[in-house]
Amino acid sequence: MIKRYLLAPGPTPVPPEVLLSMAMPMIHHRAPDFIPILESAKNGLKWLFQTKSDVLILSSTGTGGMVGAVNNFFNPGDKVIVINGGKFGERWTKIAQAYGLTVQEVVAEWGYTVKPADVDAILSKDKSIKAVFVQACETSTGVYHDIEGLGKVVKKYEDTLFVVDAISALVAEDLRTDEWGIDIMVGGSQKGLMLPPGLAFVSISEKAWKRNAASKMTRFYFNFKKEKENLDKNQTNFTSAVTLIIGLNEAIKMLQKEGLENVFKRHKTLAEATRAGAKAIGLGLYAKESPSNSVTSIEAPAGIDGQLIYKTLREKYGVTAAGGQDRAKGKIFRFAHLGYADTFDVITGIAALEMVLKGLGHDVALGKGVAAAQEILLA
């Protein structure tokens, strides 16, 4: 017997309450059984996104929400900035270019973030830039970009939208959509929201909606105007992903019971404990600045393959973490502390890491990382 522990940055564990809510008999998406559930989930998302605007609910992965964010507000040839600090920054560029936008990348080295002032310098020279795209948490590096600071900058420019991929940051980070001037924010179900994959969420500011009519791109499945019209009737444009939305409603209720402030504090503490544990083991963090509260990227010790650590964690101890992606592959491995995560998920991860490293012949004092994490996790 080997018990399984899911510590990957998505999909993340789904609470039993949510799993059971989704195991109830199927109901019809346009019938009165379901409509109040969608309405409740809709209102819950506004609370979670900290916005007065509606948050669309799409039947797709998070990437579908990103595609819609490009496809509904711009036109081919529009100049945009993409803040590219990793694999998901690259994805913004790929999507924007696929739809014919002219992308100017502001590149951060993997493990680093960008200074809002650098973005300001570019925007101030070219008022025709239509948007700034960024990840809140760049999942591939574990870096959190300064969304508040970037929001302040972009807000100064009337014609520039601020578009945030919050897929892996939502729930783990205090993202103040309205207060910080986030025009479009994309979330996904299988991260902080503790749900299976299959839903994307998109909040849209009034400033962004004003650009929708002028956007003449082809769109059918991700047609945000039609989604909004349906959402106003507590429906979705096409068949609602009924079970996932039932689960969404349950997950939001759990978060509401905990309270937003406590949710953010919990994630912050878990992230700090994970970082302290890794450091006490003698390992470096891959995020050289602004480490995220969703996922911690840890550098493999010299001479040990990061993928081997990831693989041994899973095969020997049943712990599914994540390896490195693209250029970070082999160099790092990653632990998430996201969504349905608590003290003993962190302890499990750090303890397993110590045992794996010892097994691989690395010089580790067992329990040292765990103790450092415990210090922070003491209630």
Place this chain on the structure above:
Amino acid sequence: MIKRYLLAPGPTPVPPEVLLSMAMPMIHHRAPDFIPILESAKNGLKWLFQTKSDVLILSSTGTGGMVGAVNNFFNPGDKVIVINGGKFGERWTKIAQAYGLTVQEVVAEWGYTVKPADVDAILSKDKSIKAVFVQACETSTGVYHDIEGLGKVVKKYEDTLFVVDAISALVAEDLRTDEWGIDIMVGGSQKGLMLPPGLAFVSISEKAWKRNAASKMTRFYFNFKKEKENLDKNQTNFTSAVTLIIGLNEAIKMLQKEGLENVFKRHKTLAEATRAGAKAIGLGLYAKESPSNSVTSIEAPAGIDGQLIYKTLREKYGVTAAGGQDRAKGKIFRFAHLGYADTFDVITGIAALEMVLKGLGHDVALGKGVAAAQEILLA
């Protein structure tokens, strides 16, 4: 207490075995726990689609699969035929036009089908027509189009693809993808496959794949070539809808245990019994020819609103059927017998219908429709 019965043409009831399989703890989509499940579901779909080609698994509603079918094989300006016999025929036209195709509609009156010879006549005069789009079952009218006959016609034309929306027909009808020359066939999870909404399936013939490279349309989320490359590794291009694919695998196993021939026979019998029940009550069928084995559309008696029948079924007896859509609204109501459906679902529907009609003051001999259905359902 009111027990609920779901007799709508999607979402349809999900078997408890499938619900429970989806309530198991979350696993990671790129890890060895999940990959054999996706492989098994992939092979099961080939069996169900009766094809040697791979069947893509997309995280979207069925409409997403339809959009991909247009978006991956054509170019703006391409001439195509859409067989339009109802709301979903209209959807093919809307999608094709949204992507700039030039649509020639072959219109069937609602409740009727088209003759393959009529399509042949058009194709023989214009070899530049790139595709024929059709629904296998037009859900809004309950008509089954002659897919075998249309396939024979389209097969004669080297440059013409045969594209079938089988979203509501799959599982209920014997659709021989390879044998009949169906180039692209789209399915959805929440119909015959007995799953929650959230997955689309698309089979693609070699003839269709040859057109993929020449199709220069913008696509990112529904990029079939990338999906195929990932499917070859038993993965999906973006995060797999893990729980739904686990459920898919279970649902296919149930269908495999029953056997394809028996599955089709069951649906045929249920549909015949439903039609016999309606006729014995004295009601007309809305499908004037080729009624489908998925869903039966029944005309409301003179002087009674079809929507009122639909609403009373649900509110008074807990039976969720479907009303009429668009121009059929008020005139008809619909019972599905699709997926996880058996003898007593039909009996329940017909018995409830008799009781609703009686309650609305219509002259009904209680039990007469039930008896007619029973005659056919006798094992």
